[in-house]
Amino acid sequence: MKITIPHLGNVYIAVKILFDSLGLDYVIPPLNNREALLWGSKYSPEEICLPFKLMIGNYLAGIHEGADTVLLVGSCGPCRFGEYCELQMKILQQLGHKIDFIVLDPVKSIGLCELLHRMHRVGAYSKKTRMRKLQSLFMAYKAMTLLDDIEKEAHWRAGFEKKPGECKRLLNQCRNAVYSCNDPEKALALLQEYLETIQKIPVSPERNPIKISIIGEIYTVIEPFTNLYIEDVLMDMGISTSRHLTPSWWVKDMLLKTMRLNSRELLKASDEYLPLYIGGHARECIGEAVLAAEEGMDGAIQIFPMGCMPEIVSKAILPSISRQKNLPILTLVVDEMTGEAGYMTRIEAFTDLLERRRGHVYIGS
Ligand code: SF4
Known part of the structure; x- marks a missing residue:
């Protein structure tokens, strides 16, 4: 095989x-x-x-x-x-x-x-023993969690970093170094080291960058090629981003779903606007938008593929959340015809709007 x-x-x-x-x-x-x-x-x-x-x-x-x-x-x-x-x-x-x-x-x-x-x-x-097979599963899950933690730190700290581009550079270096390592134990140790290094990147807490929540269909928010590397683009602009949906979140969600204990916070947040499960991660998207407003994010960007049924429903609900919670939300729909120039213009226009709402001119990195 x-x-x-x-x-x-x-x-x-x-x-x-x-x-x-x-x-x-x-x-x-x-x-x-x-x-x-x-x-x-x-x-x-x-x-x-x-x-x-x-x-x-x-x-x-x-x-x-x-x-x-x-x-x-x-x-x-x-x-x-x-x-x-x-x-x-x-x-x-x-x-x-x-x-x-x-x-x-x-x-x-x-x-x-x-x-x-x-x-x-x-x-x-x-040909490995049963114990080793179990260990392998555990190591893969641990790696997934570490990778998600590293990404999360890098995306958030990018808005505060003292040396522009440091978070993005370390994130890419981490992916390359771990992928080229063929020893699973060493690869895990490397991931742990990178997490600690990223957590120690010098930051300026007084900087107060624009903060954006990335929400929407799980594949397009996680897979960078489909969203035209939006998180990298925002890192380059000195903007902090956060995203709830990650591969390790998905695994946890799937396991806890059997006991109806999955994503309690997100689902509770979505109750007022979308209390029913309609497929995909529409409820999570709505919950994330509500939480983004409650957590003081400056805005949210919803991304989904053309024709995605659950996210079309979320898209119809988001304007109400935007109005009632005073949270600007941009929706980006992607498919194989998505042109980079138009996509970037919309992101830049949205970040300009967020800066103006704050009443100050934001100086990017
Ligand atoms: S409709 Fe397609 S893109 Fe949307 S959640 Fe389902 S599989 Fe994903």
């Missing part, structure tokens, strides 16, 4: 640690790029959402490198994500690829036994 995965932010680094630790043969496809989007768009239904197309592009790159199995997480609805794997299997089949799919659906939908069975299918190819 040679296994491959679709991309989602930094998840590939945690997955590499997992596969290295299990001693599995794998292919990590190149990071999302124009080529993946081109191939994905070519073979996907035109009206399907952007994440689907990029995933197809990732699989094709993995298959090109010899992968014969795809590992991905799934959901059984209610939005299109629930149909992703079935449709993707069909497309690859029609293209003449004999590919096995291992889909990790939520416990709530398939039951714990079935989930363990599917996980066992991955582990069965590893």
Whole structure:
């Protein structure tokens, strides 16, 4: 078995640690790029959402490198994500690829036994002991959490840093250093070191930068290629950003969902505007907007792929939150046709507005 995965932010680094630790043969496809989007768009239904197309592009790159199995997480609805794997299997089949799919659906939908069975299918190819397999899972989760913490620190501290560009430089250096390390234990130690280094970056607390919350559809807020690297752009502008939805948040949310203990704070915050679950992470998006206002953020940017059903509902609710909570919100809809220039102009116009609302001219880094 040679296994491959679709991309989602930094998840590939945690997955590499997992596969290295299990001693599995794998292919990590190149990071999302124009080529993946081109191939994905070519073979996907035109009206399907952007994440689907990029995933197809990732699989094709993995298959090109010899992968014969795809590992991905799934959901059984209610939005299109629930149909992703079935449709993707069909497309690859029609293209003449004999590919096995291992889909990790939520416990709530398939039951714990079935989930363990599917996980066992991955582990069965590893010659490691059962204890080592468990350790590997733990290490991958730990890596995912550390990566999320590092990103969170870097994105927030970028607005306060004394040396402009330091947070972004360290964040990129961290990703490269950990990804090129083939020893899982050393990779984890490196992540811990980078977290401590980023936490010690000299900052000016008196700086009071513009603060923006990034909200919206989970794939497009996490995967930088789809949002045209918005967090990097805002870091370059000396703006602090925060985002609740991360890969480790997703794992925790999925596990706690079985006991209805997931994301209590976000869901409670969304109750007034959207008390029902309508698929995707629409409720979380609404909850994040409410919390952004309560936490004193200057504004929020909602990002979602063209045609994303749950986020279209959120988009219709956000103006009420904006008015009632006095929180400016910008919505950016992305697809394979998104032009960089127009996108940047909207971000710049929004940050100008936030600066003017504060009644001072903000000097970026
Ligand atoms: S949440 Fe939106 S973008 Fe994601 S699969 Fe569902 S419809 Fe598509």
